[in-house]
Amino acid sequence: MRITSGTVLVGGMALSNHLLLAAGVLGTTGSSLARILACGAGGVVTKSIGPYPCEGHPGPCVVETEGGLLNAMGLPNPSREFEGELQVLAGKPVILSIYGGNPDEFRTVASWFAGTAAAFELNLSCPHAAGYGAALGTDPDLVEACTQAVSSLGLPTWVKLTPNVTDITLCGKAAERGGASALVAINTVKAMRISTELKRPVLGNRVGGLSGKSIFPVAVRCVYELYESCRIPIIGCGGISSAGDVIEMMMAGASAVQIGTAVKDYPCIFRSIATDLYSSDGVPPDTIVGCAHG
Ligand SMILES: Cc1cc2nc3c(=O)[nH]c(=O)nc-3n(C[C@H](O)[C@H](O)[C@H](O)COP(=O)(O)O)c2cc1C
Helix, strand or coil: CEEECCCEEEECCEEECCCCCCCCCHHHHHHHHHHHHHHHCCCEEEECCCCCCCCCCCCCCCCEEEEEEEECCCCCCCHHHHHHHHHHCCCCCCCEECCCCCHHHHHHHHHHHHHCCEEEEEECCCCCCCCCCCCHHCCCCHHHHHHHHHHHHCCCEEECCCCCCCHHHHHHHHHHCCCCEEEECCEEEEEECCCCCCCCCCCCCCCCEEECCCHHHHHHHHHHHHCCCCCCCCCEEECCCCCHHHHHHHCCEEEEECCCHHHCCCHHHHHHHHHHHHHHEEECCHHCCCCCCC
16 A cells, blocks of 8 residues: 655644654764755654763663664763754754653753754653653653643654553553643663573663564554544654555554664665655545554
8 A cells, every 4th residue: 555645744843754763763963864864754853862961871782683673772962962963954854852850851951952953752761761761751640741841842742652551541641631742652662681691681781672673563552552542643663664564553543653773774764665655646644544443
């Protein structure tokens, strides 16, 4: 199946197609973000930026697994200094991923970038950063408070959710109450591997997050559940690497998608997926979003 192309209006943004770069994968500098846009992405999400500069976890930080990647980067970022990277991207569809340890920190970081970012994506979902990400994002009250702290600044506010909860819809509904413009589902699945030679966990942080093809069914399930419970648009993320995956995500309820791990080996995957996804005699995208329900 193919869909028609055209401007995609989602979560307060106008994108040239349905395909965005997911946070943290090649989105660490202005030039890498510009390169991904030049490779056909309809929008890009930056590396998550926090209230203080952070070096991240000790290595190994990323290891390959069957059908995916296991990472525990630990949110390395230059904090406010990242402003310099965004100058070359003025006017482009750049969504700034931010994190904080409480609603005030989220608001502070967002306010630094309110003049440069087109939208914010709240990282309430990283599974391997003590005191950040999923540490807040598994508590619906904190999800609502952090969302409210940023959405009240008046820019589109996307909230990225963790799959590492019993019921993801509780956090989705909390973000909606806090004024979110869209939900992003999902961040990585909490996971680990052990080196049988070293008799130790392979990651420096011991526990990390699994991404890539192996988590696609988890992501589809999360998007499907959120679509049944929430009204704001959902951006599907997790294991997407083909036009068929994009169609399936849209049928589950996604209005657009983000791609992370698949970009690592092939930055121009956006263009090749778009070639397979769009056709002038395709079906209108709106007719397939959520069509697997009912
Ligand atoms: C190396 C790496 C770094 C990541 N860094 C971030 C990050 O800074 N902020 C965030 O919200 N998600 C981060 N993620 C999660 C991705 O944005 C995405 O949610 C996840 O990898 C699932 O999508 P995928 O299977 O297409 O990679 C990272 C993922 C990887 C593999």
